[in-house]
Structure formats: C-alpha cells, structure tokens
Amino acid sequence: MTILLYDLVGRDGARPFSPHCWKATMAIAHKGLDISTVPTRFLEVPTVEGGVSKLVPVIRDGEKVVADSFAIALYLDEAYPERPTLFCGDGGKAMARFIERWSQLTIHPYVTTAAIMDLHAMQDEANAAYFRQNREQRFGQRLEEVVAARDAGLGAFRTSLEPLRSMLAYQPFIGGQSPLFADYIVFGALQWARIASPYRLLDDSDVVAQWFERCLDLHDGLGRTVAAAS
Amino acid sequence: MTILLYDLVGRDGARPFSPHCWKATMAIAHKGLDISTVPTRFLEVPTVEGGVSKLVPVIRDGEKVVADSFAIALYLDEAYPERPTLFCGDGGKAMARFIERWSQLTIHPYVTTAAIMDLHAMQDEANAAYFRQNREQRFGQRLEEVVAARDAGLGAFRTSLEPLRSMLAYQPFIGGQSPLFADYIVFGALQWARIASPYRLLDDSDVVAQWFERCLDLHDGLGRTVAAAS
Numbered sequence: 001m002t003i004l005l006y007d008l009v010g011r012d013g014a015r016p017f018s019p020h021c022w023k024a025t026m027a028i029a030h031k032g033l034d035i036s037t038v039p040t041r042f043l044e045v046p047t048v049e050g051g052v053s054k055l056v057p058v059i060r061d062g063e064k065v066v067a068d069s070f071a072i073a074l075y076l077d078e079a080y081p082e083r084p085t086l087f088c089g090d091g092g093k094a095m096a097r098f099i100e101r102w103s104q105l106t107i108h109p110y111v112t113t114a115a116i117m118d119l120h121a122m123q124d125e126a127n128a129a130y131f132r133q134n135r136e137q138r139f140g141q142r143l144e145e146v147v148a149a150r151d152a153g154l155g156a157f158r159t160s161l162e163p164l165r166s167m168l169a170y171q172p173f174i175g176g177q178s179p180l181f182a183d184y185i186v187f188g189a190l191q192w193a194r195i196a197s198p199y200r201l202l203d204d205s206d207v208v209a210q211w212f213e214r215c216l217d218l219h220d221g222l223g224r225t226v227a228a229a230s
Numbered sequence: 231m232t233i234l235l236y237d238l239v240g241r242d243g244a245r246p247f248s249p250h251c252w253k254a255t256m257a258i259a260h261k262g263l264d265i266s267t268v269p270t271r272f273l274e275v276p277t278v279e280g281g282v283s284k285l286v287p288v289i290r291d292g293e294k295v296v297a298d299s300f301a302i303a304l305y306l307d308e309a310y311p312e313r314p315t316l317f318c319g320d321g322g323k324a325m326a327r328f329i330e331r332w333s334q335l336t337i338h339p340y341v342t343t344a345a346i347m348d349l350h351a352m353q354d355e356a357n358a359a360y361f362r363q364n365r366e367q368r369f370g371q372r373l374e375e376v377v378a379a380r381d382a383g384l385g386a387f388r389t390s391l392e393p394l395r396s397m398l399a400y401q402p403f404i405g406g407q408s409p410l411f412a413d414y415i416v417f418g419a420l421q422w423a424r425i426a427s428p429y430r431l432l433d434d435s436d437v438v439a440q441w442f443e444r445c446l447d448l449h450d451g452l453g454r455t456v457a458a459a460s
Contacts, residue, residue: 089319091326094406099328102393163332176324 001080002034004060006048010122013039015226017122019108019192022223023069024057026184029219031076031083042127042134069188070100073181086181096182099174102163107189110157111201114150116143118197118229150199157201161208168207172214179218187215191223198229231310232264234290236278240352243269245456247352249338249422252453253299254287256414259449261306261313272357272364299418300330303411316411326412329404332393337419340387341431344380346373348427348459380429387431391438398437402444409448417445421453428459 005025008018016022016037028035040048040056048058053067059075066075074093077086087093116135120143123131132143139146164186167174174182190212193201202209216223235255238248246252246267258265270278270286278288283297289305296305304323307316317323346365350373353361362373369376394416397404404412420442423431432439446453 085321087319088321088324089317090322090406091315091318091410091412092321092324094318094401094410095322095325095329095404095412097400098393098397098404098412099325101396102332105392105396162335163328166331166335167328170327171324174325174328176320180321180324182321182325182328 002036003028005037006040006056006058007037008056009039011124017195019188020069021057022188022191023184024072027073029222031080099182100185103186106160111193114199115197117147165208194228232266233258235267236270236286236288237267238286239269241354247425249418250299251287252418252421253414254302257303259452329412330415333416336390341423344429345427347377395438424458
C-alpha cells in the first residue's frame with residue numbers, strides 16, 4: 001500500500017520541515033507502508049484535497065483522506081491492525097495525547113523562537129511574505145525580535161526536557177523498549193529544528209540528543225535522508 | 231485478596247499523606263483488592279519488612295513484598311491480570327513512566343514548597359525533628375525559607391500544568407475515557423497537597439481541579455475518606 005502525504009516544504013521541495021508532517025512520515029514508515037509525498041508550500045495548503053484542512057499533514061489512502069498527525073496515526077493503526085502498532089494498546093493511545101500536549105506546549109514554542117528566521121529563509125518569496133505576516137501577527141513582534149530571545153531561553157528549554165531525560169534512565173524510547181507514535185511526536189519537534197536551523201538545541205552528551213539520534217536511525221535512517229541545516 | 235500497605239502518616243494515624251502511598255492505595259482499589267494499612271511514621275520506614283526499602287509505599291501480598299509505587303502497580307497488573315488493568319497495554323506502561331517523571335519533576339517540587347511547613351506540623355515531635363533536619367539538608371534552606379517562595383511560584387506552577395489542562399480538552403482522564411495508573415500518579419501529588427495543606431493550589435474553575443474532583447470520586451470516594459486540610 002502507498003500512502004500519499006502532503007508534506008510541507010519551502011523553496012527546496014526535498015527538505016520537508018514540518019514537525020507534524022514528520023510525525024506522519026515516521027508513523028507511515030513504522031507501519032511498513034510505502035509513502036508518496038506531494039511537496040506542499042504554505043500557500044498551497046488551503047487547496048490540498050479540496051481544502052479539507054487548514055494545516056498539513058493530510059494523507060490520502062485510496063479513497064480515505066485524513067488530516068492531523070494524531071488522527072493519521074490513529075487511522076493507520078485501525079486500518080492496518082496486522083502491521084506494527086503505533087500505540088500498543090488503549091493506554092498508549094490515551095497517554096500519547098498527553099505527550100503530544102507536552103511536546104506542543106514545551107518544545108514547540110522554543111523551537112519556534114530559535115528557528116523562526118531560518119524557517120523564514122527557507123521559503124520562496126511569496127511564502128516568506130506569508131510566513132512573516134502570519135507569524136508576526138501571532139507573536140505581536142517582528143521575527144527578528146522573536147529570535148533575539150533564543151540565547152536567553154536555551155537553558156530553560158534544556159531544563160524543560162528533564163521529564164524526558166529522566167524517563168530515558170528507565171527505557172530507551174518513550175514507547176518502552178522500542179519506539180511508538182509518542183516517540184515520533186517528540187522526534188518531529190526536534191527534527192523540525194534540525195532541518196530548519198543550525199542552532200544547537202542540545203549538547204551531544206545529553207541523553208535526549210542520544211535518543212534523538214536513535215530515532216534518526218529508525219526505518220533505515222529515514223530521518224537522515226534530509227541533511228541537518230548548516 | 232487483601233493487600234497489606236505500609237502507609238506514611240504523621241501524628242494522626244488516620245491521615246495518610248504520602249503522594250506515593252496514595253498512588254498505591256488507588257492502584258489497589260482499582261484492582262478491586264482489599265487493603266489493610268499499617269500506619270507508618272518516617273522514623274519507622276527503615277524497619278518496614280526488615281528494611282526492604284528506604285521509602286514507602288511497601289506492600290505485602292501473601293509471601294510477596296514489593297516496594298515503590300510504580301513497581302507495585304506493575305506487580306498488581308501482572309499478579310491479577312483478570313482484574314481491571316492499570317496500564318491498558320505495554321504502550322500505557324511505557325508512557326506512564328513519562329507521566330511519572332513529569333509529575334515528579336513538575337508538580338512535586340512546588341507541592342513541597344507550598345506544603346512543607348504543614349507537612350512538618352503534621353508530625354509528632356521526633357518525626358518533625360527528623361523531617362526538618364532531612365529536608366533542610368536537602369534544600370540547604372530553613373523550612374521557613376522554602377515555604378516563603380510559594381506565593382511567588384504559584385502562577386508558574388499553574389502554568390506548568392498546561393499539558394495536563396490541554397489534554398483534558400480531549401479526554402476526561404489521562405488514561406482516556408476512564409482512569410489508569412497514570413491518573414493516580416498525578417492524583418497522588420495533588421492529594422498529598424490536599425491532605426497536608428489548606429493552601430489553594432488550583433482555582434475551582436480549572437479543568438485540572440475538575441479532573442482531580444473526578445479522581446476523588448473514584449472507588450466510592452476513596453480519596454475523600456481523608457478530609458482536606460483546613
């Protein structure tokens with residue numbers, strides 16, 4: 001089976017960067033399904049599958065269209081129950097939601113701060129203008145003012161990862177002995193940073209960085225098929 | 231089956247207050263097992279079951295002795311697989327560990343700050359002296375200095391619960407439609423505060439407070455059998 005994924009890109013169609021699309025990419029690979037991507041710019045998102053969602057990822061699997069990375073993971077697990085599970089039980093489904101909320105509220109704001117000028121620089125002219133206008137309205141600040149906070153915030157960001165860091169003393173993945181969708185949720189956030197920006201979020205000696213490297217190795221090194229920003 | 235629980239108390243043997251013991255209490259009730267408690271003061275912990283652990287909870291189930299609330303929950307699920315599950319799958323087991331680390335590193339430090347003088351006041355003379363000496367060594371501060379930070383920290387504490395608050399827009403419990411051990415982990419921390427201190431951690435309008443009330447209702451209102459501090 002081949003899943004069609006509308007995947008957010010900038011000027012370079014071979015550098016998908018969206019954290020949420022990466023969650024979907026990893027989930028599709030985890031299920032052992034083939035993936036065919038439609039590189040999609042910000043301004044094209046409203047036209048995806050007739051405007052089914054304001055955001056990507058969106059997937060098409062035959063006749064079925066699903067938007068939202070979490071909904072995609074739930075769909076894939078239900079549609080392909082004979083393939084490796086993304087949640088490993090209803091408890092895992094429920095708690096993955098907590099981890100998604102934690103990642104979104106803990107990691108995403110700082111990655112946005114740290115990478116916002118790089119994300120802007122990845123877009124073509126029209127999309128860069130959209131991105132600047134949209135994000136400056138959201139933050140009530142110029143992009144240049146947003147990014148100015150990143151050095152001062154780095155220490156607090158690293159501290160905010162302490163629950164994950166501490167958990168890694170017990171098990172190699174959020175999913176336990178092997179990765180589940182919860183791992184891809186947090187992976188997506190750090191992969192977004194890795195692809196967009198050379199800014200160094202983590203020390204190599206950090207067990208969180210080591211876990212991220214393990215995630216980059218998964219599914220034949222799928223995460224490494226896009227080089228880190230330099 | 232009756233499980234013997236060594237449960238931490240202060241001067242009043244009927245007011246168990248330990249967050250970790252409450253996790254075990256709720257887990258035993260969730261499994262539909264009877265519970266028999268041994269009220270245990272701080273200074274008695276080293277003598278529990280021949281000194282099996284530096285901390286309570288410790289349970290005895292027939293010949294089997296288990297220490298540590300998470301290990302107790304895992305044990306109960308393995309020993310009584312025909313009774314309601316505490317994890318609902320291996321994914322739930324793995325991710326409950328993340329939630330435990332999040333609760334321990336996010337909620338526990340602030341509850342300690344907020345309730346430390348009240349916790350001290352709950353102990354008899356010998357245990358109060360132990361508690362003061364032990365905690366002042368840990369913090370490098372007088373207890374009176376620790377608690378002085380609570381008003382200034384309250385806003386940040388409430389903000390730190392945002393992942394839980396946000397998750398509650400999706401589902402009524404951390405475990406999904408019904409509670410699992412992950413709920414009892416966070417419940418234990420807030421129940422510790424509720425029993426030790428009248429200090430108001432949450433607004434009634436907060437969905438986290440509403441979730442906590444739902445947890446107090448569980449298992450025939452088990453959590454309410456000990457009145458809130460006043």
